[in-house]
Amino acid sequence: MSGFSQVVRGQAVERPPYPRSPLRYGFIPILMFAHGCAGIQSTLEPTGAEARQIATLFWVMVIGGSVVWLAVIGTLLYAARWKGEPHSAQSAGRLILWGGAIFPAVVLMALLAYALWLMPSLRPQSGEPPSAPLRIEVTGEQFWWRVSYRSKNHEASIASANEIRLPLGQRVEFVLKSSDVIHSFWIPSLGGKMDMIPGRTNRLSLLATKVGIFRGPCAEYCGTSHTLMAFYAMVMDPAAFDIWLEAQSQPSEELASDGKLRFISNGCGSCHTVHGTEATGTLGPDLTHLGSRESLAAGILPNTEEAIRRFIADPDVIKPGSKMPAFRMLPEDDLQAIASYLKGLK
Amino acid sequence: MRIIPNEMESLWTLFTAPVVWALHFLICYVSVAVYCAKSSQISFGFDVVRLGVVLVTIMALALIAMSGLLAWRQWGFGTHDPPHDDPTRHDRELFQGFATLLLSGLSFVAVIYVAMPLLFIAECSP
Numbered sequence A: 001m002s003g004f005s006q007v008v009r010g011q012a013v014e015r016p017p018y019p020r021s022p023l024r025y026g027f028i029p030i031l032m033f034a035h036g037c038a039g040i041q042s043t044l045e046p047t048g049a050e051a052r053q054i055a056t057l058f059w060v061m062v063i064g065g066s067v068v069w070l071a072v073i074g075t076l077l078y079a080a081r082w083k084g085e086p087h088s089a090q091s092a093g094r095l096i097l098w099g100g101a102i103f104p105a106v107v108l109m110a111l112l113a114y115a116l117w118l119m120p121s122l123r124p125q126s127g128e129p130p131s132a133p134l135r136i137e138v139t140g141e142q143f144w145w146r147v148s149y150r151s152k153n154h155e156a157s158i159a160s161a162n163e164i165r166l167p168l169g170q171r172v173e174f175v176l177k178s179s180d181v182i183h184s185f186w187i188p189s190l191g192g193k194m195d196m197i198p199g200r201t202n203r204l205s206l207l208a209t210k211v212g213i214f215r216g217p218c219a220e221y222c223g224t225s226h227t228l229m230a231f232y233a234m235v236m237d238p239a240a241f242d243i244w245l246e247a248q249s250q251p252s253e254e255l256a257s258d259g260k261l262r263f264i265s266n267g268c269g270s271c272h273t274v275h276g277t278e279a280t281g282t283l284g285p286d287l288t289h290l291g292s293r294e295s296l297a298a299g300i301l302p303n304t305e306e307a308i309r310r311f312i313a314d315p316d317v318i319k320p321g322s323k324m325p326a327f328r329m330l331p332e333d334d335l336q337a338i339a340s341y342l343k344g345l346k
Numbered sequence B: 001m002r003i004i005p006n007e008m009e010s011l012w013t014l015f016t017a018p019v020v021w022a023l024h025f026l027i028c029y030v031s032v033a034v035y036c037a038k039s040s041q042i043s044f045g046f047d048v049v050r051l052g053v054v055l056v057t058i059m060a061l062a063l064i065a066m067s068g069l070l071a072w073r074q075w076g077f078g079t080h081d082p083p084h085d086d087p088t089r090h091d092r093e094l095f096q097g098f099a100t101l102l103l104s105g106l107s108f109v110a111v112i113y114v115a116m117p118l119l120f121i122a123e124c125s126p
Protein backbone atom coordinates (compact mmCIF):
# COMPACT_ATOMS: atom_id res chain seq x y z
CA MET A 1 0.00 0.00 0.00
CA SER A 2 2.57 2.54 1.10
CA GLY A 3 4.81 1.64 -1.86
CA PHE A 4 2.00 2.44 -4.22
CA SER A 5 1.33 5.86 -2.75
CA GLN A 6 5.04 6.72 -2.85
CA VAL A 7 5.24 5.96 -6.55
CA VAL A 8 2.19 8.08 -7.27
CA ARG A 9 3.53 10.84 -5.05
CA GLY A 10 6.78 10.80 -7.01
CA GLN A 11 5.03 11.23 -10.31
CA ALA A 12 2.71 13.93 -9.13
CA VAL A 13 5.66 16.32 -8.82
CA GLU A 14 6.43 16.21 -12.54
CA ARG A 15 4.42 18.43 -14.86
CA PRO A 16 2.18 16.49 -17.20
CA PRO A 17 2.87 17.12 -20.92
CA TYR A 18 -0.67 18.29 -21.77
CA PRO A 19 -2.03 21.83 -21.12
CA ARG A 20 -2.14 22.65 -17.42
CA SER A 21 -5.90 22.70 -17.19
CA PRO A 22 -7.55 19.98 -19.27
CA LEU A 23 -10.79 21.17 -17.68
CA ARG A 24 -10.71 24.05 -20.16
CA TYR A 25 -11.96 21.65 -22.81
CA GLY A 26 -14.38 19.90 -20.53
CA PHE A 27 -17.32 21.78 -21.99
CA ILE A 28 -16.95 20.08 -25.38
CA PRO A 29 -18.14 16.59 -24.38
CA ILE A 30 -20.75 18.21 -22.13
CA LEU A 31 -22.15 20.20 -25.07
CA MET A 32 -22.18 17.12 -27.29
CA PHE A 33 -23.92 15.21 -24.56
CA ALA A 34 -26.49 17.91 -23.89
CA HIS A 35 -27.26 18.20 -27.59
CA GLY A 36 -28.24 14.54 -27.69
CA CYS A 37 -30.64 14.97 -24.79
CA ALA A 38 -33.40 16.82 -26.58
CA GLY A 39 -35.50 16.17 -29.62
CA ILE A 40 -37.80 13.68 -31.25
CA GLN A 41 -35.65 10.64 -30.60
CA SER A 42 -34.45 10.92 -27.05
CA THR A 43 -34.76 8.64 -24.06
CA LEU A 44 -33.89 11.60 -21.85
CA GLU A 45 -36.88 13.64 -22.95
CA PRO A 46 -39.56 11.03 -22.29
CA THR A 47 -43.08 11.39 -23.66
CA GLY A 48 -44.32 7.96 -22.64
CA ALA A 49 -44.90 6.11 -19.38
CA GLU A 50 -42.19 3.50 -20.01
CA ALA A 51 -39.67 6.05 -21.30
CA ARG A 52 -40.18 8.13 -18.14
CA GLN A 53 -39.18 5.19 -15.97
CA ILE A 54 -36.18 4.48 -18.15
CA ALA A 55 -35.10 8.11 -17.83
CA THR A 56 -35.47 7.93 -14.03
CA LEU A 57 -33.47 4.70 -13.99
CA PHE A 58 -30.81 6.40 -16.10
CA TRP A 59 -30.46 9.31 -13.68
CA VAL A 60 -30.38 7.08 -10.62
CA MET A 61 -27.59 5.05 -12.23
CA VAL A 62 -25.68 8.17 -13.34
CA ILE A 63 -25.85 9.72 -9.88
CA GLY A 64 -24.99 6.42 -8.18
CA GLY A 65 -22.08 5.92 -10.57
CA SER A 66 -20.87 9.48 -10.06
CA VAL A 67 -20.83 9.11 -6.28
CA VAL A 68 -18.77 5.91 -6.57
CA TRP A 69 -16.45 7.58 -9.09
CA LEU A 70 -15.94 10.61 -6.85
CA ALA A 71 -15.20 8.34 -3.88
CA VAL A 72 -12.60 6.40 -5.89
CA ILE A 73 -10.94 9.52 -7.27
CA GLY A 74 -11.04 11.12 -3.83
CA THR A 75 -9.29 8.10 -2.35
CA LEU A 76 -6.73 8.18 -5.15
CA LEU A 77 -5.96 11.86 -4.55
CA TYR A 78 -5.73 11.20 -0.84
CA ALA A 79 -3.27 8.36 -1.43
CA ALA A 80 -1.20 10.46 -3.83
CA ARG A 81 -1.08 13.69 -1.83
CA TRP A 82 -1.26 12.70 1.79
CA LYS A 83 2.12 13.15 3.45
CA GLY A 84 1.52 11.41 6.78
CA GLU A 85 2.68 8.07 8.08
CA PRO A 86 1.75 5.00 6.04
CA HIS A 87 -1.28 3.14 7.32
CA SER A 88 -0.70 0.01 9.31
CA ALA A 89 -1.23 -3.21 7.42
CA GLN A 90 -4.25 -3.87 9.59
CA SER A 91 -6.11 -0.63 8.90
CA ALA A 92 -5.22 -0.87 5.19
CA GLY A 93 -6.70 -4.37 5.15
CA ARG A 94 -9.85 -3.09 6.83
CA LEU A 95 -10.13 -0.34 4.22
CA ILE A 96 -9.85 -2.89 1.42
CA LEU A 97 -12.43 -5.17 3.00
CA TRP A 98 -15.00 -2.44 3.62
CA GLY A 99 -14.25 -0.05 0.76
CA GLY A 100 -13.28 -2.64 -1.84
CA ALA A 101 -15.64 -5.52 -1.13
CA ILE A 102 -18.53 -4.85 1.22
CA PHE A 103 -19.44 -1.32 0.13
CA PRO A 104 -19.46 -2.07 -3.64
CA ALA A 105 -21.35 -5.33 -3.11
CA VAL A 106 -24.08 -3.54 -1.14
CA VAL A 107 -24.30 -0.56 -3.51
CA LEU A 108 -24.45 -2.83 -6.57
CA MET A 109 -27.09 -4.93 -4.90
CA ALA A 110 -29.22 -1.86 -4.19
CA LEU A 111 -28.90 -0.56 -7.76
CA LEU A 112 -29.60 -4.01 -9.18
CA ALA A 113 -32.65 -4.42 -6.97
CA TYR A 114 -33.96 -1.02 -8.09
CA ALA A 115 -33.49 -1.88 -11.78
CA LEU A 116 -35.12 -5.29 -11.37
CA TRP A 117 -37.98 -3.78 -9.42
CA LEU A 118 -38.71 -1.50 -12.39
CA MET A 119 -38.68 -4.35 -14.87
CA PRO A 120 -42.27 -5.58 -14.71
CA SER A 121 -43.62 -2.06 -15.22
CA LEU A 122 -41.22 -1.45 -18.13
CA ARG A 123 -42.69 -4.44 -19.90
CA PRO A 124 -46.38 -4.24 -19.02
CA GLN A 125 -48.47 -6.94 -20.56
CA SER A 126 -51.82 -5.90 -21.86
CA GLY A 127 -52.87 -9.43 -22.66
CA GLU A 128 -54.62 -10.81 -25.69
CA PRO A 129 -57.20 -8.73 -27.53
CA PRO A 130 -59.98 -7.79 -27.03
CA SER A 131 -58.56 -6.60 -23.69
CA ALA A 132 -56.09 -4.42 -25.62
CA PRO A 133 -58.30 -2.03 -27.58
CA LEU A 134 -55.61 -1.28 -30.14
CA ARG A 135 -53.02 -3.68 -31.43
CA ILE A 136 -50.42 -2.68 -33.99
CA GLU A 137 -48.50 -5.41 -35.74
CA VAL A 138 -45.12 -4.26 -37.05
CA THR A 139 -42.94 -6.53 -39.17
CA GLY A 140 -39.33 -5.61 -39.84
CA GLU A 141 -38.25 -6.10 -43.47
CA GLN A 142 -34.98 -5.16 -45.15
CA PHE A 143 -35.24 -2.08 -44.98
CA TRP A 144 -38.72 -0.95 -44.10
CA TRP A 145 -41.60 -1.55 -41.68
CA ARG A 146 -44.82 -3.37 -42.52
CA VAL A 147 -47.57 -2.03 -40.27
CA SER A 148 -51.05 -3.35 -39.61
CA TYR A 149 -53.63 -1.90 -37.19
CA ARG A 150 -56.22 -4.00 -35.41
CA SER A 151 -58.78 -2.06 -33.48
CA LYS A 152 -61.96 -3.15 -31.74
CA ASN A 153 -63.90 -0.74 -33.99
CA HIS A 154 -62.84 -2.46 -37.19
CA GLU A 155 -63.51 -5.94 -38.47
CA ALA A 156 -60.47 -6.27 -40.71
CA SER A 157 -56.93 -5.19 -40.02
CA ILE A 158 -55.80 -1.96 -41.65
CA ALA A 159 -52.54 -2.07 -43.60
CA SER A 160 -49.96 0.69 -43.66
CA ALA A 161 -46.20 1.05 -43.70
CA ASN A 162 -43.23 3.05 -42.46
CA GLU A 163 -45.20 5.17 -40.03
CA ILE A 164 -47.00 4.54 -36.79
CA ARG A 165 -49.77 6.56 -35.25
CA LEU A 166 -51.03 6.06 -31.76
CA PRO A 167 -53.67 7.66 -29.59
CA LEU A 168 -52.68 9.74 -26.58
CA GLY A 169 -53.20 8.18 -23.17
CA GLN A 170 -54.24 4.74 -24.40
CA ARG A 171 -52.22 1.61 -23.96
CA VAL A 172 -51.23 0.20 -27.34
CA GLU A 173 -50.00 -3.31 -27.80
CA PHE A 174 -47.32 -3.87 -30.41
CA VAL A 175 -46.90 -7.30 -31.96
CA LEU A 176 -43.39 -7.41 -33.39
CA LYS A 177 -42.16 -9.80 -36.06
CA SER A 178 -39.50 -10.05 -38.72
CA SER A 179 -39.62 -11.51 -42.19
CA ASP A 180 -35.89 -11.86 -42.81
CA VAL A 181 -33.20 -10.98 -40.24
CA ILE A 182 -33.23 -9.57 -36.73
CA HIS A 183 -34.40 -5.97 -36.49
CA SER A 184 -35.20 -3.99 -33.39
CA PHE A 185 -38.17 -1.75 -32.80
CA TRP A 186 -37.46 1.35 -30.73
CA ILE A 187 -39.20 4.66 -30.18
CA PRO A 188 -36.81 6.18 -27.61
CA SER A 189 -39.20 8.96 -26.62
CA LEU A 190 -41.93 6.47 -25.76
CA GLY A 191 -40.25 3.39 -24.32
CA GLY A 192 -37.61 0.69 -24.44
CA LYS A 193 -36.56 -1.32 -27.46
CA MET A 194 -37.71 -4.77 -28.43
CA ASP A 195 -36.08 -7.09 -30.95
CA MET A 196 -37.95 -8.40 -33.98
CA ILE A 197 -36.79 -11.97 -34.47
CA PRO A 198 -37.60 -14.18 -37.47
CA GLY A 199 -39.98 -16.96 -36.47
CA ARG A 200 -40.91 -15.36 -33.17
CA THR A 201 -43.55 -12.94 -31.98
CA ASN A 202 -42.46 -10.37 -29.43
CA ARG A 203 -44.80 -8.03 -27.64
CA LEU A 204 -44.35 -4.52 -26.40
CA SER A 205 -46.85 -2.25 -24.79
CA LEU A 206 -46.55 1.54 -24.88
CA LEU A 207 -48.49 4.39 -23.34
CA ALA A 208 -47.92 7.80 -24.92
CA THR A 209 -48.33 10.80 -22.64
CA LYS A 210 -47.76 13.70 -25.05
CA VAL A 211 -49.04 14.62 -28.48
CA GLY A 212 -46.26 15.02 -31.04
CA ILE A 213 -44.09 13.49 -33.72
CA PHE A 214 -41.30 11.19 -32.61
CA ARG A 215 -38.78 9.11 -34.46
CA GLY A 216 -37.77 5.48 -34.21
CA PRO A 217 -34.64 3.90 -35.71
CA CYS A 218 -34.04 0.24 -36.40
CA ALA A 219 -31.88 -0.62 -33.42
CA GLU A 220 -30.27 -3.86 -34.59
CA TYR A 221 -27.87 -4.05 -37.52
CA CYS A 222 -29.86 -5.70 -40.32
CA GLY A 223 -27.84 -5.19 -43.51
CA THR A 224 -26.38 -2.61 -45.88
CA SER A 225 -29.10 -0.01 -45.43
CA HIS A 226 -29.71 -0.58 -41.74
CA THR A 227 -29.07 3.09 -40.95
CA LEU A 228 -31.67 4.02 -43.58
CA MET A 229 -34.42 2.15 -41.80
CA ALA A 230 -36.45 4.38 -39.50
CA PHE A 231 -39.96 5.65 -39.06
CA TYR A 232 -41.98 8.43 -37.52
CA ALA A 233 -44.42 7.80 -34.70
CA MET A 234 -47.25 10.27 -34.35
CA VAL A 235 -49.10 10.56 -31.07
CA MET A 236 -52.54 11.99 -31.75
CA ASP A 237 -55.53 13.13 -29.80
CA PRO A 238 -57.76 10.01 -29.42
CA ALA A 239 -60.68 11.57 -31.34
CA ALA A 240 -58.40 12.63 -34.19
CA PHE A 241 -56.84 9.18 -34.15
CA ASP A 242 -60.21 7.47 -34.57
CA ILE A 243 -61.06 9.69 -37.55
CA TRP A 244 -57.66 9.01 -39.06
CA LEU A 245 -57.93 5.24 -38.58
CA GLU A 246 -61.40 5.24 -40.13
CA ALA A 247 -60.00 7.07 -43.17
CA GLN A 248 -57.11 4.60 -43.36
CA SER A 249 -59.56 1.73 -43.62
CA GLN A 250 -61.03 3.25 -46.79
CA PRO A 251 -59.38 3.68 -50.20
CA SER A 252 -57.91 7.10 -50.87
CA GLU A 253 -59.88 9.62 -52.89
CA GLU A 254 -58.52 9.67 -56.38
CA LEU A 255 -57.55 12.72 -58.32
CA ALA A 256 -58.15 12.51 -62.02
CA SER A 257 -54.77 11.56 -63.47
CA ASP A 258 -53.27 8.97 -65.72
CA GLY A 259 -50.58 8.27 -63.12
CA LYS A 260 -52.65 5.38 -61.87
CA LEU A 261 -52.68 3.76 -65.32
CA ARG A 262 -48.95 4.12 -65.62
CA PHE A 263 -48.50 2.78 -62.07
CA ILE A 264 -50.46 -0.33 -63.03
CA SER A 265 -49.02 -0.80 -66.50
CA ASN A 266 -45.44 -0.63 -65.23
CA GLY A 267 -46.08 -3.53 -62.87
CA CYS A 268 -45.79 -1.62 -59.58
CA GLY A 269 -48.96 -3.41 -58.43
CA SER A 270 -47.21 -6.75 -58.32
CA CYS A 271 -45.37 -5.58 -55.20
CA HIS A 272 -47.47 -2.71 -53.89
CA THR A 273 -51.09 -2.49 -52.79
CA VAL A 274 -53.22 0.57 -53.43
CA HIS A 275 -56.64 -0.14 -51.97
CA GLY A 276 -59.49 0.20 -54.43
CA THR A 277 -57.29 -0.50 -57.45
CA GLU A 278 -56.03 -3.66 -59.05
CA ALA A 279 -52.66 -3.17 -57.32
CA THR A 280 -52.64 -5.86 -54.64
CA GLY A 281 -48.98 -6.87 -54.30
CA THR A 282 -47.65 -7.39 -50.79
CA LEU A 283 -43.91 -7.67 -51.30
CA GLY A 284 -43.39 -3.94 -50.77
CA PRO A 285 -45.01 -1.29 -48.57
CA ASP A 286 -48.75 -0.57 -48.84
CA LEU A 287 -49.10 2.72 -50.73
CA THR A 288 -52.84 3.34 -50.26
CA HIS A 289 -52.30 6.54 -48.27
CA LEU A 290 -48.67 7.22 -49.14
CA GLY A 291 -49.23 10.92 -49.79
CA SER A 292 -50.32 11.64 -46.22
CA ARG A 293 -47.30 10.09 -44.53
CA GLU A 294 -44.68 12.18 -42.79
CA SER A 295 -41.73 10.70 -44.67
CA LEU A 296 -40.81 8.48 -47.56
CA ALA A 297 -38.88 5.21 -47.81
CA ALA A 298 -38.79 4.40 -44.08
CA GLY A 299 -38.04 7.77 -42.57
CA ILE A 300 -35.18 8.87 -44.82
CA LEU A 301 -36.69 11.26 -47.40
CA PRO A 302 -39.15 14.14 -47.13
CA ASN A 303 -42.49 13.11 -48.56
CA THR A 304 -42.56 15.31 -51.65
CA GLU A 305 -43.42 14.57 -55.26
CA GLU A 306 -39.80 15.17 -56.20
CA ALA A 307 -38.51 12.70 -53.61
CA ILE A 308 -41.03 10.06 -54.71
CA ARG A 309 -39.87 10.49 -58.31
CA ARG A 310 -36.24 10.16 -57.29
CA PHE A 311 -36.92 7.07 -55.20
CA ILE A 312 -38.82 5.30 -57.97
CA ALA A 313 -35.97 5.98 -60.41
CA ASP A 314 -32.98 5.27 -58.14
CA PRO A 315 -33.92 3.20 -55.08
CA ASP A 316 -30.66 1.26 -55.42
CA VAL A 317 -28.69 4.51 -55.09
CA ILE A 318 -30.77 6.01 -52.31
CA LYS A 319 -31.04 2.75 -50.40
CA PRO A 320 -28.37 0.20 -51.38
CA GLY A 321 -29.55 -3.39 -51.02
CA SER A 322 -33.23 -2.47 -51.11
CA LYS A 323 -35.60 -4.96 -52.77
CA MET A 324 -37.31 -2.22 -54.77
CA PRO A 325 -36.05 -2.43 -58.39
CA ALA A 326 -34.80 0.75 -60.07
CA PHE A 327 -37.08 2.28 -62.69
CA ARG A 328 -34.71 4.86 -64.13
CA MET A 329 -35.44 3.50 -67.63
CA LEU A 330 -38.99 4.87 -67.47
CA PRO A 331 -39.65 8.02 -69.51
CA GLU A 332 -39.54 11.19 -67.43
CA ASP A 333 -43.26 11.93 -67.78
CA ASP A 334 -44.12 8.40 -66.59
CA LEU A 335 -42.04 8.95 -63.46
CA GLN A 336 -43.56 12.38 -62.98
CA ALA A 337 -47.13 11.17 -63.44
CA ILE A 338 -46.67 8.21 -61.09
CA ALA A 339 -45.03 10.40 -58.44
CA SER A 340 -47.84 12.92 -58.56
CA TYR A 341 -50.43 10.13 -58.44
CA LEU A 342 -48.79 8.59 -55.36
CA LYS A 343 -48.38 11.96 -53.63
CA GLY A 344 -52.09 12.50 -54.23
CA LEU A 345 -53.03 9.34 -52.29
CA LYS A 346 -53.92 11.01 -49.00
CA MET B 1 -16.11 -41.84 8.57
CA ARG B 2 -16.17 -38.05 8.70
CA ILE B 3 -18.26 -35.99 6.36
CA ILE B 4 -15.93 -33.04 6.63
CA PRO B 5 -12.36 -34.06 5.86
CA ASN B 6 -9.61 -33.16 8.30
CA GLU B 7 -7.22 -31.76 5.79
CA MET B 8 -7.37 -30.09 2.40
CA GLU B 9 -5.15 -32.10 0.10
CA SER B 10 -6.60 -31.34 -3.27
CA LEU B 11 -6.64 -28.21 -5.42
CA TRP B 12 -10.25 -29.00 -6.27
CA THR B 13 -11.56 -27.49 -3.07
CA LEU B 14 -10.51 -24.14 -4.52
CA PHE B 15 -13.18 -24.44 -7.19
CA THR B 16 -16.05 -25.73 -5.07
CA ALA B 17 -17.74 -22.37 -4.57
CA PRO B 18 -17.48 -21.14 -8.20
CA VAL B 19 -18.79 -24.52 -9.39
CA VAL B 20 -21.79 -24.23 -7.08
CA TRP B 21 -22.32 -20.70 -8.40
CA ALA B 22 -22.22 -21.98 -12.01
CA LEU B 23 -24.64 -24.82 -11.32
CA HIS B 24 -27.02 -22.52 -9.48
CA PHE B 25 -26.90 -20.12 -12.42
CA LEU B 26 -27.76 -22.93 -14.84
CA ILE B 27 -30.59 -24.26 -12.70
CA CYS B 28 -32.15 -20.80 -12.34
CA TYR B 29 -32.08 -19.94 -16.02
CA VAL B 30 -32.88 -23.39 -17.40
CA SER B 31 -35.80 -24.05 -15.08
CA VAL B 32 -37.45 -20.69 -15.80
CA ALA B 33 -36.81 -20.96 -19.56
CA VAL B 34 -38.19 -24.49 -19.78
CA TYR B 35 -41.19 -23.62 -17.62
CA CYS B 36 -42.09 -20.58 -19.70
CA ALA B 37 -41.62 -22.45 -22.99
CA LYS B 38 -43.87 -25.30 -21.84
CA SER B 39 -46.20 -23.44 -19.49
CA SER B 40 -49.26 -24.38 -21.53
CA GLN B 41 -48.57 -28.07 -20.88
CA ILE B 42 -47.59 -27.71 -17.24
CA SER B 43 -50.23 -27.86 -14.54
CA PHE B 44 -48.49 -26.01 -11.68
CA GLY B 45 -47.99 -22.24 -11.52
CA PHE B 46 -44.91 -20.09 -11.91
CA ASP B 47 -44.79 -19.55 -8.16
CA VAL B 48 -43.78 -23.19 -7.76
CA VAL B 49 -40.76 -22.50 -9.97
CA ARG B 50 -39.92 -19.41 -7.93
CA LEU B 51 -40.17 -21.37 -4.69
CA GLY B 52 -38.01 -24.12 -6.16
CA VAL B 53 -35.37 -21.61 -7.13
CA VAL B 54 -35.46 -20.11 -3.64
CA LEU B 55 -34.79 -23.57 -2.17
CA VAL B 56 -31.96 -24.22 -4.64
CA THR B 57 -30.54 -20.81 -3.73
CA ILE B 58 -30.58 -21.60 -0.01
CA MET B 59 -28.84 -24.90 -0.69
CA ALA B 60 -26.24 -23.22 -2.88
CA LEU B 61 -25.57 -20.56 -0.23
CA ALA B 62 -25.22 -23.25 2.43
CA LEU B 63 -22.71 -25.19 0.31
CA ILE B 64 -20.70 -22.07 -0.39
CA ALA B 65 -20.76 -21.07 3.27
CA MET B 66 -19.44 -24.50 4.15
CA SER B 67 -16.69 -24.23 1.55
CA GLY B 68 -15.83 -20.83 2.99
CA LEU B 69 -15.75 -22.20 6.53
CA LEU B 70 -13.39 -25.02 5.57
CA ALA B 71 -11.23 -22.51 3.74
CA TRP B 72 -11.16 -20.29 6.78
CA ARG B 73 -10.00 -23.23 8.83
CA GLN B 74 -7.35 -24.10 6.26
CA TRP B 75 -6.18 -20.51 6.42
CA GLY B 76 -5.80 -20.86 10.18
CA PHE B 77 -8.78 -18.63 11.00
CA GLY B 78 -6.84 -15.55 10.03
CA THR B 79 -3.94 -16.04 12.44
CA HIS B 80 -1.42 -15.72 9.59
CA ASP B 81 -1.13 -12.68 7.39
CA PRO B 82 -0.69 -12.85 3.64
CA PRO B 83 1.32 -12.94 1.43
CA HIS B 84 1.87 -16.66 1.82
CA ASP B 85 4.72 -16.83 -0.64
CA ASP B 86 7.35 -19.01 1.02
CA PRO B 87 8.11 -22.21 -0.93
CA THR B 88 6.85 -24.38 1.89
CA ARG B 89 3.99 -26.81 2.19
CA HIS B 90 2.60 -24.75 5.06
CA ASP B 91 2.47 -21.53 3.02
CA ARG B 92 0.95 -23.32 0.04
CA GLU B 93 -1.84 -24.53 2.26
CA LEU B 94 -2.43 -21.11 3.78
CA PHE B 95 -2.42 -19.55 0.32
CA GLN B 96 -4.95 -22.03 -0.98
CA GLY B 97 -7.14 -21.54 2.05
CA PHE B 98 -7.09 -17.75 1.68
CA ALA B 99 -7.81 -17.90 -2.07
CA THR B 100 -10.66 -20.34 -1.48
CA LEU B 101 -12.09 -18.07 1.19
CA LEU B 102 -12.08 -15.08 -1.18
CA LEU B 103 -13.64 -17.10 -4.00
CA SER B 104 -16.31 -18.33 -1.61
CA GLY B 105 -17.17 -14.75 -0.69
CA LEU B 106 -17.42 -13.78 -4.34
CA SER B 107 -19.57 -16.79 -5.19
CA PHE B 108 -21.86 -16.14 -2.21
CA VAL B 109 -22.62 -12.60 -3.39
CA ALA B 110 -22.94 -13.74 -7.02
CA VAL B 111 -25.49 -16.42 -6.15
CA ILE B 112 -27.61 -13.80 -4.39
CA TYR B 113 -27.42 -11.50 -7.43
CA VAL B 114 -28.38 -14.33 -9.78
CA ALA B 115 -31.43 -15.22 -7.72
CA MET B 116 -32.66 -11.64 -7.24
CA PRO B 117 -34.66 -11.30 -10.49
CA LEU B 118 -36.97 -14.06 -9.26
CA LEU B 119 -38.08 -11.78 -6.42
CA PHE B 120 -39.48 -9.31 -8.93
CA ILE B 121 -40.44 -11.29 -11.99
CA ALA B 122 -43.72 -12.96 -11.24
CA GLU B 123 -44.82 -14.35 -14.57
CA CYS B 124 -43.70 -15.50 -18.01
CA SER B 125 -44.20 -12.92 -20.75
CA PRO B 126 -46.90 -14.07 -23.21
Ligand SMILES: [Cu+2]
Residues within 6 Å of the ligand: A140, A141, A143, A182, A183, A184, A218, A219, A220, A221, A222, A226, A229
Ligand atom coordinates in the same frame (compact mmCIF):
# COMPACT_ATOMS: atom_id res chain seq x y z
CU1 LIG C 1 -33.63 -3.21 -39.57
